[in-house]
Each structure stands twice: as C-alpha cells, then as structure tokens.
Amino acid sequence: MTAPAPDNSAADTFYARTAEYVAVLLESAWESLGPTLAAALDGLDPAAGPVVDVGAGSGLGTRVIARALPATEIFAVEPDRALRTALLATIAADSDLRARVTVLDTDLLSADLPDRVGGLVAMNVLGHFPPTERTRLWALLAERLAPQGRAVLDLYPPHRPEAVPATPMADIVLGRRHYSGVAAAEPGGADAIIWEMSYRVEQDGRPVASLSAHERWYVLSPGQLADELGAHGLRLRTHGATDTMFVIDRGPASRR
Ligand SMILES: C[S@@+](CC[C@H](N)C(=O)[O-])C[C@H]1O[C@@H](n2cnc3c(N)ncnc32)[C@H](O)[C@@H]1O
The missing domain is CATH 3.40.50.150 (Vaccinia Virus protein VP39)
Known part of the structure; x- marks a missing residue:
C-alpha cells in the first residue's frame, strides 16, 4: 500500500x-x-x-x-x-x-x-x-x-540573485471584480531570490481585498x-x- x-x-x-x-x-x-x-x-x-x-x-x-x-x-x-x-x-x-x-x-x-x-x-x-x-x-x-x-x-530571468523592480504580472476582470498582481524580488542568498507578490482585488474601482506574500525562488x-x-x-x-x-x-x- x-x-x-x-x-x-x-x-x-x-x-x-x-x-x-x-x-x-x-x-x-x-x-x-x-x-x-x-x-x-x-x-x-x-x-x-x-x-x-x-x-x-x-x-x-x-x-x-x-x-x-x-x-x-x-x-x-x-x-x-x-x-x-x-x-x-x-x-x-x-x-x-x-x-x-x-x-x-x-x-x-x-x-x-x-x-x-x-x-x-x-x-x-x-x-x-x-x-x-x-x-x-x-x-x-x-x-x-x-x-x-x-x-x-x-x-525566466533573473538567472542570478538580483533585484527585480515591481512589475505588473497579470490583470483580469471577473464580473464586477478586477484582479491584479505585481511581482518584485530581492536577492535571497547565493542562488535564490525572494519574490514579493502583491495581489489586489477591486470592485467598481474600490479595493475589496489585498494580499502580499513572499516566496524563495532558486535561480540559475x-x-x-x-x-x-x-x-x-x-x-x-x-x-x-x-x-x-x-x-x-x-x-x-x-x-x-
Ligand atoms: C506558479 S505555480 C504553476 C502552476 C502550473 N504549472 C501553471 O503553470 O499553471 C507552481 C506550482 O508548483 C507547485 N510545486 C511547488 N513545489 C513543488 C514540488 N516540489 N513538486 C511538485 N510541485 C510543486 C506548487 O504547489 C504550484 O502549484
């Protein structure tokens, strides 16, 4: 088993x-x-x-x-x-x-x-x-x-541990809500970066949710x-x- x-x-x-x-x-x-x-x-x-x-x-x-x-x-x-x-x-x-x-x-x-x-x-x-x-x-x-x-x-780049300036990733509208994400990164040691992903949801132009999360990402x-x-x-x-x-x-x- x-x-x-x-x-x-x-x-x-x-x-x-x-x-x-x-x-x-x-x-x-x-x-x-x-x-x-x-x-x-x-x-x-x-x-x-x-x-x-x-x-x-x-x-x-x-x-x-x-x-x-x-x-x-x-x-x-x-x-x-x-x-x-x-x-x-x-x-x-x-x-x-x-x-x-x-x-x-x-x-x-x-x-x-x-x-x-x-x-x-x-x-x-x-x-x-x-x-x-x-x-x-x-x-x-x-x-x-x-x-x-x-x-x-x-x-994808970066192929070395280097900073990535805040970059819009994606944008999608579902019904009345608009979802978007921005990615940025800082070096995270000899072989990695730390992504900071920032997500946002708006409805009729007003923010209804947001979240920021970090994740280690090994680069080569x-x-x-x-x-x-x-x-x-x-x-x-x-x-x-x-x-x-x-x-x-x-x-x-x-x-x-
Ligand atoms: C950015 S998502 C990409 C999902 C999908 N491949 C796509 O492109 O739509 C990365 C995915 O890898 C999975 N993942 C992370 N570490 C993993 C591992 N060691 N083995 C298998 N999957 C893993 C995560 O749970 C997540 O679903």
Whole structure:
C-alpha cells in the first residue's frame, strides 16, 4: 500500500495563502504559454509512456498537454491542497481528462510515478526546487525518461540573485471584480531570490481585498541548467524562437 500523502494544507504556506489569486491570474500567462507548450510537445509518441505535469496548479497546463497529446496518459502532481482542489475540479468537469489524468497529491520527489515516462512538463515551477532537489529531479528524469521521450520546462530571468523592480504580472476582470498582481524580488542568498507578490482585488474601482506574500525562488542560467543536465546524460535545447521555453531529451547519441 502507498504511504499516506504528507499534509500540505498548512495555512501559512505561500500557495495556501495565495492560491485563489494564483488560480485566477495564471490564466493570462497561459494565453501565450499554451501554444508554445503544445508545439514543444508536438509529435511525442503516446507509446513512449505517460507525461508527468510537475506542479500542475489549477490544471491550465494539464489541459494543454491533454489537447496536444490526445492519446497520452497524464500524471498531474500538485502538493498544495487549495490549487489541487481547482485541479481536481478542472479534471472532473471534462470526460476526456477524467479518463486520462491521475492527480497525485504530493511533491514531485515523493510522488509514486511510473517507472517509464514519455514526458515531463514543469511550467512555472523549477524555481521551487533547491539545487539538491534539482539534482534528484534530473536523476529521476535520466532514470525514467523513455529514449524517445522529452521534458519541457520554462526558465525566466533573473538567472542570478538580483533585484527585480515591481512589475505588473497579470490583470483580469471577473464580473464586477478586477484582479491584479505585481511581482518584485530581492536577492535571497547565493542562488535564490525572494519574490514579493502583491495581489489586489477591486470592485467598481474600490479595493475589496489585498494580499502580499513572499516566496524563495532558486535561480540559475540556461548554461548552468545545461551543465546540470549534461552530468545526467540529458541535453538542453531552446524551443523554437523563444529563449524561455526549453526541451530536454537524451540527445542523438543515446537514442541509437
Ligand atoms: C506558479 S505555480 C504553476 C502552476 C502550473 N504549472 C501553471 O503553470 O499553471 C507552481 C506550482 O508548483 C507547485 N510545486 C511547488 N513545489 C513543488 C514540488 N516540489 N513538486 C511538485 N510541485 C510543486 C506548487 O504547489 C504550484 O502549484
């Protein structure tokens, strides 16, 4: 029997505090992310194995994966209870997703994953993994990724621990309410920044809610990432014209 999942529902974690804002505001990011991710997954053979959606959030990426790969099984891993509730609602509302998506309620490194995976998708999530956990993630990928499989992830600046001035992230109107978020960061040691996310809700121009939350985010450059992956026999390539979306595979030599 599988051990019970750890309780990630503590009220003071970043996502427990921010989940309703994250779920609403990520929608606008996916308008451009969706087509780019779908193109990066194009042609992935369902016979290679299931695809793992790491930190699936409310399921916006899970939906994109399912549409891009209509015959592939998906494991959506989401440790935060509030976001997982939104994820489960997304899956339960769609008969195709219901038939193909299994939701796992742990962090990725504790998840009970298949021995062989055809793909792994990690969108807006890599910064949550400290270097030691990244090493375990690449080891897991090197061990389980099918020879013809691939992983897709995004990596945004800053690539070094440096300050990020306050930048509007997203803005969305739901009925009479207007949701917005602003992100700023300060260096947080040798390999991380500390994001300060400020969320605000207004109705008819009047503030009705606001929240500020901090979260550590580990930073690295595409060059560092390529070196880390290379140590595990994995290759990093940029996807298409973007310099923020990357594809990882085993490279030509190991496919023969
Ligand atoms: C910014 S959200 C992105 C959600 C989703 N991937 C998207 O782009 O819409 C980051 C997600 O990663 C999850 N997460 C954080 N640490 C994780 C870990 N160690 N394993 C799996 N998921 C993790 C969080 O719970 C959260 O849902």
